[in-house]
Amino acid sequence: MRRRSRASSKPTKARSRKAKAVKAMRQGSSSASGQETEVARLRRELHEAQEQQTATAEVLKTISASPVELLPVLEVVVRSTARFCEADDVSIFELDGQHLRITAAHWGAVPQDVGARFLCVRGHVSGRAVLDRKPVHVTDLHAEAEEFPEGSAFARRLGFRTTAAVPLLREGVAIGAIVLRRAEVNPFTNKQIALLERLPPRPSSPLRTRGC
Numbered sequence: 129m130r131r132r133s134r135a136s137s138k139p140t141k142a143r144s145r146k147a148k149a150v151k152a153m154r155q156g157s158s159s160a161s162g163q164e165t166e167v168a169r170l171r172r173e174l175h176e177a178q179e180q181q182t183a184t185a186e187v188l189k190t191i192s193a194s195p196v197e198l199l200p201v202l203e204v205v206v207r208s209t210a211r212f213c214e215a216d217d218v219s220i221f222e223l224d225g226q227h228l229r230i231t232a233a234h235w236g237a238v239p240q241d242v243g244a245r246f247l248c249v250r251g252h253v254s255g256r257a258v259l260d261r262k263p264v265h266v267t268d269l270h271a272e273a274e275e276f277p278e279g280s281a282f283a284r285r286l287g288f289r290t291t292a293a294v295p296l297l298r299e300g301v302a303i304g305a306i307v308l309r310r311a312e313v314n315p316f317t318n319k320q321i322a323l324l325e326r327l328p329p330r331p332s333s334p335l336r337t338r339g340c
Contacts, residue, residue: 202233205306210235213320215308217288220296221254222304228254231304238286238309251278254305257293261302263321265292268313289313294324 206218217236221228227245234240248255253276257264266272269283269291283289290310295302306324308316 199232202231203235206233206235209306209308209324212323213308213316214310215316216311217309219307219309220304221307223248223258223302228252228258228305236309238288246278249278251276252282253279253291254293254307255279257295257305258302261295261297261300263292263294263325265316265321266290267315283309287311290315292316292321294321 202220206220209215210218215236217238218234219236219238219240220231220233222231223229224245226248228248229245230240230242232242234242246252248258250256250259253264253266253269255278256276266276266279268289269276269280270289271280273280279291283291288309288311290313292308293305296304296306308320308324310316
């Protein structure tokens, strides 16, 4: 009886050692995967920081080179914003009385009627950003017809979905907005939107561009 007991315990011990080995391998694999994820996150954050510095540096360089003309500055802003935020379209709108006016500063495929105006109302994403003086981010403007009736109709007509608008402030007063669009439903990140809030302002210059 004792011999059978010792013999029967051997397979049990072997299975136990095997289970521990498998567990150790899984833990090692999980740890390695976690390290790879952390490295990828750090690389992504470094890339974003470098892109942000590049975008800001481009704007500062253009400001120093164009002390009078505002359009070159705004063109750099929309181009840098499109690259850093991976936007399909970027436009700048100027507050003109109770209307928002389309400026010549634009990058992307969405048609722009330079000089055209529309009422600055909360039904437009840009209008709400100006009126509330804070960023407005809509994941799918097509699906927000009740919340943004004018903006949703505009998005359907021109063919874009995700939209973000950040107000342009001068001494705390909204003077316009910069608007980012994506053709597909693909939300912008908090870091991308925060970049727009940190772009250096031009408080002494009116938001007027040639051709508007």
